[in-house]
Amino acid sequence: MRRFCGAAGASFYMLLDAAAEPNAMTQVVVSNWPYDAVLAVGSDGLAKMAEGTGGTFLGTSPRPWHPQTFAKLLECKEIAILAGYGQQELFSLTLAAGGRRYTVIFSAGAPGRINTNVLRRVHMACCYVLSHFENGQAAGRDAPLSARERECLFWVSEGKTAEEVALILEISANTVNSYVAHAIQKLAASNRAMAIATAIRRGFI
Known part of the structure; x- marks a missing residue:
């Protein structure tokens, strides 16, 4: 994920597992966000971000979160804290793998730093890697052998x-x-x- 982040020109990444079960906590799979930034957003904020509202689906052109959309997900204070940690432009990519849904967020400290052409290829690569991982996990779970x-x-x-x-x-x-x-x-x-x-x-x- 670090390699994908760098290739797209982003500074930060966060991969969220959007749990299918009601009231289940959204899991952070991997991230390089500062801990204080994660703490400021909180579990409710992460859950809203993982929902994919205003996000990009595979096959469509990546677009950053619109300020109005972002304002519906997080409080003004939380958005300000993220900006203080160098996260002013955020892209949300929706991923599907093995029957599960994930959201990966790439962010940068200023608009225009993230290359959307590269990000589109990164989106596809993320789906491929997650599908490969999920298939491997499924094979391990279904194996009759110890x-x-x-x-x-x-x-x-x-x-x-x-x-x-x-x-x-x-x-x-x-x-x-x-x-x-x-x-x-x-x-x-x-x-x-x-x-x-x-x-x-x-x-x-």
């Missing part, structure tokens, strides 16, 4: 013997073979090679 079974199967797929895997993971060779056997059974495979191929195809290892 973490240890995935580890053992991964090292076996790398050509390691049971003894070598045991040394790497600091467990016995018999335990390694047991984990691999369980993985074969869970994946409905007939042998190790088939289990490894299935695990790779389904994104488990």
